[in-house]
Amino acid sequence: MLISEIVTRRSIRKFQAKEVPRAQIETMLAAARLAPSGTNKQPWKFIVYRGRAKKEFVEKMAEGLTRESDGTSMVLPDSRWGLPDAHNTLRIMEEAPMLIAVLNTCGKSILTPLTRDQRVTEIVDSLSIGAAIENMLLQAEREGIAALWIANTCFAYPELVAYISTEQQLIGVIAIGYGAESPAARPRKPLEEILEYRE
Numbered sequence: 484m485l486i487s488e489i490v491t492r493r494s495i496r497k498f499q500a501k502e503v504p505r506a507q508i509e510t511m512l513a514a515a516r517l518a519p520s521g522t523n524k525q526p527w528k529f530i531v532y533r534g535r536a537k538k539e540f541v542e543k544m545a546e547g548l549t550r551e552s553d554g555t556s557m558v559l560p561d562s563r564w565g566l567p568d569a570h571n572t573l574r575i576m577e578e579a580p581m582l583i584a585v586l587n588t589c590g591k592s593i594l595t596p597l598t599r600d601q602r603v604t605e606i607v608d609s610l611s612i613g614a615a616i617e618n619m620l621l622q623a624e625r626e627g628i629a630a631l632w633i634a635n636t637c638f639a640y641p642e643l644v645a646y647i648s649t650e651q652q653l654i655g656v657i658a659i660g661y662g663a664e665s666p667a668a669r670p671r672k673p674l675e676e677i678l679e680y681r682e
């Protein structure tokens with residue numbers, strides 16, 4: 484039998500204004516800390532934005548999307564197809580009462596080119612951070628907290644790392660709060676498509 488939170492968790496894109504108490508955020512972080520990580524590096528850091536700081540964070544995201552949409556100094560020119568979705572994510576970030584920025588403490592700026600070795604290290608660290616985020620989301624589900632995992636911050640990368648004031652790599656943000664929607668399960672690929680046995 485599957486763990487019930489794995490089954491019931493949803494990405495939530497409509498939020499009530501009410502903030503999540505610190506105790507519950509720290510329970511989510513307790514779950515994140517227990518995630519496995521390559522060589523147990525635990526290459527993660529979490530910064531909670533609320534109130535005025537959260538509003539400023541969202542303003543920086545909006546600034547970045549405006550710059551990216553101008554087309555003059557794009558960070559991700561080959562990903563411009565993703566900009567409408569990023570604008571939708573911006574709307575969700577505005578509505579969510581709290582944002583948790585997730586940093587790769589061992590990562591370089593996405594604007595810095597990588598050697599092959601650095602790329603492999605970055606993949607391993609990113610996977611470790613993904614495991615920590617999933618633990619957080621499952622714990623949030625257990626606590627009745629709604630969440631959205633957001634990677635569209637990549638379009639506003641320079642503006643957001645400057646605002647955070649960090650040299651570390653911004654992985655993304657988790658919007659948290661209390662949900663104002665109960666979406667149905669989104670489709671998944673059938674098992675036959677993703678699983679293969681070779682004997």
Ligand SMILES: Cc1cc2nc3c(=O)[nH]c(=O)nc-3n(C[C@H](O)[C@H](O)[C@H](O)COP(=O)(O)O)c2cc1C
Pocket residue numbers: 492493494495496572631632633634635636669
């Ligand atoms: C790494 C990652 C990045 C994501 N980035 C965004 C995002 O920027 N904006 C958004 O609305 N949803 C984002 N999502 C949520 C996915 O769209 C969602 O997980 C997927 O559609 C499946 O829906 P479910 O989470 O309700 O099962 C992201 C999810 C993951 C795992």
